[in-house]
Amino acid sequence: METVHTYKREKPATKRLSRLRPIYKDRHLYLMLLPGLLFFVVFKYIPLYGIVIAFQDYDIFRGIRESEWVGWATFKEVFAYSDFWVILGNTLQISVYKILFGFPAPIVVALLLNELGNRYFKKYVQTILYLPHFISWVVISGIVLTIMSPTNGVLSILYEWFGMEPKNLLADPTAFRIILVASDIWKDLGWGTIIYLAALTQVDPSLYEAATVDGAGKWKQTWHITLPGIRNVIVLLLILRIGLLMNAGFEQILVMQNSAVLEVSEILDTFVFKFGLQQGNYSFATAVGLFNSAIALVLILGAQWISKKFGEEGLM
Amino acid sequence: MLASGDKPDIIQIGTDALEMKFTKSGLLLPLNASFDKTPNLQKFGADGIWDAMKHSDGNVYAIPIRGSAIDNIPIYRKDWLDKLGLKVPTTIDEYYAVADAFSNKDPDGNGKKDTYALSGWTANGGFDLSTSDQVFGAYGTLPNSWLLQDGKLVWGSIVPGALDALKFLNKMYKGKMIDPEFVTDNSARFKDKVLKGVIGAPVYRYFLMDSSNLNNYYEPLKQNNPNAEFVEGGILKGPGDSIGFRMLTRRGWLKTAVLNSSPHVDAALRVLDFLASDEGNKYMNYGEEGVDYKVEGDLLTKTITDDQMKQEGIGQLRLAFNALYDQTSPRYRELFDYAHKIGYKDPADGLVVENNTKQVELDQYTGQQYVKMIMSDGPIDNMFADYVKEWKKRGGDALTQAFNDAYQEKNKK
Structure with a gap:
């Protein structure tokens, strides 16, 4: 009886200890986690405080504390803008x-690269595809301007071959969007394939062997395995x-847009x-930024939520 | 620097909007209050700059950078004119003939259609409308600038003359006299094309013709083609009264001010007073005489490279640009004077109204619509009417009213 009593009295203490025990056991891991957490707190969470300037008539010399509060006025100004x-x-x-054209592209390329037999050729292609990622948009816009130029560009020569009048595609609203999407895909295609190539190595090779035995061709293997x-x-x-x-591509559009295509x-x-x-x-800039983040x-x-509905893991 | 809470004594501001904002918050020191202690500074803006900088309370809060009051004049390839047996055009019809010949009669003699009379450029997504000022000026207007009509300010983009000019440009575009890349090129590519002999009759920097190569235009031109030569043109005579080429605002693109909160107000004013003096001005622009530059006669020559200048900090905090070009070549001074003679002074310069952001928005809209009209395949009368209506609706009318009120207010005094 007494032993039972003692046991009962000690129970909460043991439980707390048992909760802390795994933490203590992995203390080195937690210690390593700390700098990362600190980074997010200092550079991501604390600056959130700055959001308040969206509701102020912010003045850089008065600072956040002394600037005048204006409520939703800045947001009203944003939404009242003629072209908002x-x-x-x-x-x-x-x-x-x-997303529609750019998201599947690296998957397709990764699948294609995965099927390549020659390892050196594969690495070679991968490196070349990967390079544009490191070129800045300013340089790429220069390249695009030079290619598309109707007076001395590569494209104007093509136009001449086909006996057509050269057109300035960068000043054409329809063509401009295509150029935006295409140059974006070109730039980040190689970068995107890396993750998929890494994921592809996780697929169990015995599944392919089994499929081959069952007489499945390459298409079937790709689709089902x-x-x-x-x-x-x-x-x-995709969720990310x-x-x-x-973010539709600030740098890219800023350096490539012009008056003729401004409205698109x-x-x-x-x-x-x-x-802003x-x-x-x-304040104006912050208000739009906050609106952006909310969406x-x-x-x-x-x-x-949708991915969970379809039985996927998702982020959380 | 600002975020650290360590406030500077002297700040430099880019836009009017920011200057207004700081003044409204009472952050800037009224400079005119201590003009008796800073005689050089007072003299610096005596010829109208202080008038342009004056706020509605009568105070001057910032010193604008002083320099050439105009950048662009009409220029023509002289060697092309000579080759084609043409003269520098004086009327808009003559300009059309020259433009046609420059574009379609192979002035560079390479057997290809690769030259144009006119082009333009885009910066920050907005088309620079000053690149066709000679055409608009011939029709008595300048887009995105104020005109004075019967004592009232009228916006130059929406007057009937602008439609005539746009029709002229549209005709030029259809006749392949305007570079199809006029809207997609940036200013660097435009400069390149002028120096390489693609564009023959643009509105561009008058310093292009200065053989002292102060702004690095002349030598690249000669390197590309030793025979290339540019000659300046004048205001083109149009059907009605013509006007000249847009001058820059006297409010400057960079303003220097002293903060009210500064504990070293006197020292800050002393620095600015020194910079405003002839000696300080030269020192800030060129450095030390005998070390960084030499003077022969009344001409000044730099003896160090631009990179060295940057390293030594020359030209970092200046109140005037290149010491007002006083010490360069005689040809330079001639061009400088000529450019200022054919310039058109904005009657509303120095007027500042609340909500200047509206003007940025409207200017961007104007650039967009103008480009559409220049490139249009069909007639543009309806497009122009729609544009004017929309411009007014978007706040153009209110802006015009605000500027007129400010104008009346200022002229009453």
């Missing part, structure tokens, strides 16, 4: 195009990509740059 809805539409449209094998990675990257939907290429980020930051309207949050949670 056009700009929002452009942002979504360009971004959706980029390879793709399901990397499905979780695809879904994960959807979270970036509001002005996006929220370039708009913020021109009317360049004019010193920091991105909804999108990422939506994508997460």
